[in-house]
Amino acid sequence: MEEIIPDKRIDIRGLKCPYTFVRSKLSIESMNTGEVLEILLNYPEAAASIPRSMQDHGQRVLSVDKVNDTDWIILIRKERD
Amino acid sequence: MGFTEDQFTDDQMIRYSRHIILPEVGGKGQAKISAAKVFLIGAGGLGCPISYYLTAAGVGRIAIVDDDMVDLSNLQRQILHSTKTVGIPKVESAKGVLEALNPDVEIVAIKERLTPENIIGYIKDYDIVIDGSDNFPTRYLVNDACVLAGKPLSSGAVLRFEGQVTTIIPGEGHCYRCLFEEMPPEGLVPSCQEGGVLGVLPGIIGTLQAMEVLKLILGKGDVLKNTLLIYDALKTNFRKVKVPRNPECPICGTNPAIKELGCYEANYCRA
């Protein structure tokens, strides 16, 4: 399987909803179409809500992985401005 | 203060989060709001809600011009002022509340009366002009200055139980003189003092003006261009009236008779 190398990584551990999404959205906005954002987070609800909201805003969710007891990593590809 | 993504502090990200979440706004829209400069005429019934919400929204710079002092009779509707600020200039009373609400916003308090001599010098540095004045001479002066300077103008008016809002985009849509060519003669016009106004009414009309201004800044949605919105509070009725641009208009028509700002006070007592 081809490994995806993110163009940008953010660590939003400690942030809660809706700021998890707000910070992720600000990052996506600053990137170019086609680029990939890696989001590291530990707010459980956001592991489900960020992918859903990103899809609603027209972005592509590449993966959602629980990487240890507390943290998730989400990969989002920017599809539109 | 323009910002993109990481230039939002955590506090700003939180303060403006309900804007940033909206697909039509986002961080880019908030950056536009934060870079915008608006010039507001009047810190009264309309000016209070207008500046209150625009300050909350994070508009970069808001100038407020008003030469009046806070009077006890203002407090029934002018929500920035308080029992404690009676007797001090309205622009100072307003500035105190607005700065406490949002330190991101620069409030420029101008305790003066707008005149044909000073208005163009003031508005030239601003993106949008907002008329919250309560008298016809000022309304016509502001309209004419905005047409001559090419500045978008949000215009509002209230009397008794009825309010009007319109948005003037010089060169694109109608202006106030397309609607009412000349000032009504003195005596036909009740001043605010004679007319009375139910206190919530300027709140409704002022917040509609603030919304028009935010849409102009964001470049989203439709504004009241070529349109007059009339609100009847007693009947709870909103009515939109089409106002075509008048080619014969004395200031924005094809052969305008008014080429510079003249006299606006003749035969009028100070409202």
Ligand SMILES: [Zn+2]
């Ligand atoms: Zn006109």
